[in-house]
Amino acid sequence: MEQDEKAIRRWKQVRWPEVKKNSQRPERTIVFVDETGLSERDLREGAQAAGFPTDLWTCPRVAPFIWARCGVHYEVSRVWRLLRSLGWTPQKPERRAVERNEREIQRWIKKQQPRIQKSPPAISSEQSAANPQKACYTEQLLRRGPASSDLYLPVRERDVIEKGLEMKWARSTWFLLLCSLVAVLPSTAAKQSDPQEVETCLACHGDSTLEISLPSGEVRSLYVEPTAFAASIHGNKLACTDCHADITEIPHSSKPFRTLREFSVAYYEACKSCHFANYTKLLDSAHYARLAQGDQRAPLCVDCHGAHSITPLNKPRSQLSKTCAKCHQEISGVYSQSVHGRALLGGNSQDVPVCTDCHRSHDIADPRTWNWRRNIPQLCGGCHGNRELMVKYGISRDVFQSYLDDFHGMTSSLYREEKAAPPTITALCTDCHGVHDITKVQEPNSRVVKANLVKVCQQCHPDASENFPSAWLSHYEASWKQAPLVYMVELFYKIFIPFIVGGLILQIGLNLWRVVANR
Amino acid sequence: MSDYVRRFTLRQIIQHFCVMVLFILLALTGFPQKFSEGDWARWIIQTLGGIDQTRWLHRYSGILFAALVAVHIQSEIFRLVLRRASPAMVPTGKDFQDAVKMLRYYLGLSDEQARFGRYDYRQKFEYWGLVLGSVIMIATGFILYFPIAVTRFLPGELIPVAKIAHSNEGLLAFLVVITWHIFNAHLSPDSFPFDASIFTGKISREKMEKEHPLEYERMQELTRPAESSQDD
Numbered sequence: 128m129e130q131d132e133k134a135i136r137r138w139k140q141v142r143w144p145e146v147k148k149n150s151q152r153p154e155r156t157i158v159f160v161d162e163t164g165l166s167e168r169d170l171r172e173g174a175q176a177a178g179f180p181t182d183l184w185t186c187p188r189v190a191p192f193i194w195a196r197c198g199v200h201y202e203v204s205r206v207w208r209l210l211r212s213l214g215w216t217p218q219k220p221e222r223r224a225v226e227r228n229e230r231e232i233q234r235w236i237k238k239q240q241p242r243i244q245k246s247p248p249a250i251s252s253e254q255s256a257a258n259p260q261k262a263c264y265t266e267q268l269l270r271r272g273p274a275s276s277d278l279y280l281p282v283r284e285r286d287v288i289e290k291g292l293e294m295k296w297a298r299s300t301w302f303l304l305l306c307s308l309v310a311v312l313p314s315t316a317a318k319q320s321d322p323q324e325v326e327t328c329l330a331c332h333g334d335s336t337l338e339i340s341l342p343s344g345e346v347r348s349l350y351v352e353p354t355a356f357a358a359s360i361h362g363n364k365l366a367c368t369d370c371h372a373d374i375t376e377i378p379h380s381s382k383p384f385r386t387l388r389e390f391s392v393a394y395y396e397a398c399k400s401c402h403f404a405n406y407t408k409l410l411d412s413a414h415y416a417r418l419a420q421g422d423q424r425a426p427l428c429v430d431c432h433g434a435h436s437i438t439p440l441n442k443p444r445s446q447l448s449k450t451c452a453k454c455h456q457e458i459s460g461v462y463s464q465s466v467h468g469r470a471l472l473g474g475n476s477q478d479v480p481v482c483t484d485c486h487r488s489h490d491i492a493d494p495r496t497w498n499w500r501r502n503i504p505q506l507c508g509g510c511h512g513n514r515e516l517m518v519k520y521g522i523s524r525d526v527f528q529s530y531l532d533d534f535h536g537m538t539s540s541l542y543r544e545e546k547a548a549p550p551t552i553t554a555l556c557t558d559c560h561g562v563h564d565i566t567k568v569q570e571p572n573s574r575v576v577k578a579n580l581v582k583v584c585q586q587c588h589p590d591a592s593e594n595f596p597s598a599w600l601s602h603y604e605a606s607w608k609q610a611p612l613v614y615m616v617e618l619f620y621k622i623f624i625p626f627i628v629g630g631l632i633l634q635i636g637l638n639l640w641r642v643v644a645n646r
Numbered sequence: 647m648s649d650y651v652r653r654f655t656l657r658q659i660i661q662h663f664c665v666m667v668l669f670i671l672l673a674l675t676g677f678p679q680k681f682s683e684g685d686w687a688r689w690i691i692q693t694l695g696g697i698d699q700t701r702w703l704h705r706y707s708g709i710l711f712a713a714l715v716a717v718h719i720q721s722e723i724f725r726l727v728l729r730r731a732s733p734a735m736v737p738t739g740k741d742f743q744d745a746v747k748m749l750r751y752y753l754g755l756s757d758e759q760a761r762f763g764r765y766d767y768r769q770k771f772e773y774w775g776l777v778l779g780s781v782i783m784i785a786t787g788f789i790l791y792f793p794i795a796v797t798r799f800l801p802g803e804l805i806p807v808a809k810i811a812h813s814n815e816g817l818l819a820f821l822v823v824i825t826w827h828i829f830n831a832h833l834s835p836d837s838f839p840f841d842a843s844i845f846t847g848k849i850s851r852e853k854m855e856k857e858h859p860l861e862y863e864r865m866q867e868l869t870r871p872a873e874s875s876q877d878d
Contacts, residue, residue: 137685534809537682541697544688551698590794597802598793605806613806620814627818631826635834637752642835644754 131512142202167213169196180419185407186210187490194546222400225372324366329353343386355436370397388423391430398428408489416493426454444481445471451482461563468563478516497548500555504530504539507556526602530556533599552587559583568601650848651865661718662844665776668711673820675704680813705791712784719777734764734861737774741767764861768830772822779819786812 170189175182177192186206193201193209201209207217329351331337337349356362368374384390395418399406409415417425431450432440440447448471452459462468462482470476485506486492492499504527510516512527523529530536538553552558559575566573574583580596588595605613654662678687678700694700725731744760745767751759760766765773789796789808796804831841836857843849855862 133683141685537679538697541682541688541691544692545696549696549698588794592794592798594797594800594802595794598797598805599802600806605810610803610806612803613810616807616810617814620810620818624814624818624821628821628825631822634749634752635825635829637749638834641752641754 167215170210170213170215179410180416181410183407183410184210184215185410187411226375324368325356328367341384341386341390345387347387351435359433359435359437360439361437370394372397391427392418392423394429395427402428405489412489412491413493414491424454430454444477445474447481447483448472455482458563465561465563465565466567467565478510478519480510500548501539501543501545503555503557504536505543511556523602525604529600529602529604554587558586649851651851651854651862652847653843653849653854654847656847657721659845659847661714664714665711668707668714669819669823671707672704672711673816675700675707676813676816677820679704680817708784708787708791711780712787715777715780715784732764735770735773737767737770741770761859762857762861763864764858766858768826772827772830775822776819779815782811782815783819786815 169192170184173182174184174188174192177188177195179188186203189206189210190201190203193199193206210216332349332351333353335348335350338346339349340346382390384393396406414425418427430453440450448459448462448468463472467479470479471481486494494500508527511522514524517524517526531540535554539555542549542553561574568575570576571578573579577596580599581591581593584591584596600610600613603609605617607614674690675694678684678690679697681687682691682697691697691700694703722731726733740763744762747756747758747760748767750756786808789804790812793805831837831844832839836853851862
């Protein structure tokens, strides 16, 4: 991974002194804010005003925004520094139950809380009552009786609680009543699923004949296979209402959905409350852009991951490509015939890329844009720049470096820094090798096998003759066997340049030495 | 008797000036392409307006340079044939003897320095290096400029050969210029800080007598009957 080392070295040279300075003297960041000319007002207008599909600012959104607005290149990982200097902090939505009744909570805090604070006197009143979570523990303790001691509380606090309870146990039945009131308050910290709740739901939804007809005529089975849910990733972590948070009563109130898809889209944000990072990535994806345009066919979380029987998608890895194939059938068919696809599906290799290795999983970008195109060599270079890996599959170990050293590769790495697509096109990996239909170079039907190569060249160089493709050394460094003429000229200059320049410098040195000796 | 003698004609002054400007331009637009991964190279390319602009600037400078070399070679041959110029730049056996003599002097093996004519062996070396190097650079440069047309008649392997030769020959020329030429024209104790004779066309009588004694004597003999003209 030579390229990465180079990038790190470059980063160290250019950015590290800045970062170091910043970390030593935080006030320097303000200077950078001035440099970008970014004002808080720009951000206050919202991400939607800046052309993003939703109104949420994320670091990967602010960085290109600064670029577009101020022409200053900011690394995504540094954006938070700038935002913080503007007084912005990350805002992660707090987990709150949908059923919360704010007015009732305020009323309770005003009227009931003071009563609890007064008794029992042995419990440090501030500690227990001000913190409903602890009050919940207290309630559990009461249910189990005073002998229970397996609570996960620090020893000192537990002693206090137990002592207090022992004293008051006999005559504080009203306290029990109050505590059960406290327990009604949402406690969102608990991550354990409530098996009781799951059982309650399965009393109906465990019936395999249960189904519902929608106005569109679609019939949806409401059966939840208990074993499938138990075996899923969420099996022993979530209860039904953690996702189906709108279900508050039995029988459930009717829902205003005409089609199944409308229902799924409405449930789209249910995953967000836990999987927030992936949710924000999704906001920048091509899939979400389609959804934001109103295309209900755009994939939702559940379309790839499933709903009740969620299992890791990458076990086995081929499962990932099969998941994408649900919608992208045509491309998937092409991929399965490619060198990568055949190796993957044949089970011969775990090194080959599946869809998400190139396209990423949540922040899937539009591959038709310049932003995508300019990173293609680095994308392929991620594996093909790995020399050991290339040797393992009998590919030239210089396959990536030889591209970068060539005319096309050098141009592409310079174009890579351009903000917009440059006026001229330079050949990237995929322009010669194809995208999803990449084949082994040696195969007779390969686009880039010597016999077919001239056609590939002619895509951009229409007048190219049969001789032209041999100007390209097929990703190999010149060697005695591979390209003897090139190798000889290279060798000649390797000897000739030091010989001439060394000789001249030697004579200059002798000349000066004689001048000094004469004095 | 004036303190200066004329050493270069206006044509030579203009040609040297053009070579200098074009050489700097070509190096400035060429090396960032050869070492495109360096930060300095990226900075130069950005400053020039991108890689496409840099390449066009390089090609235009190259065309001008090729024209200059063509004009120079054809006019020198023409002048030699018509006996309007003396073959002072042509290397002779004496140049090799001079080189050995000077090397012995530098090494302290003898105290005798070579006596030079109009051009000494170092200047001849540099001149012929430049002319032959230019021919290689121009030939390979045009191969790289028109690879499609070239491969219609010649094998494709010529393109990478031309690329290697062009970039290495350019590097060699650059290294020779920044060591040898800069030393002889600027840093050597004889000419420090700046040997201006190629820009003014004049050289001091004293320096001429010291560095090119044979040529000076020849000039004295030529000019003795008529003291007026000192042109070559």
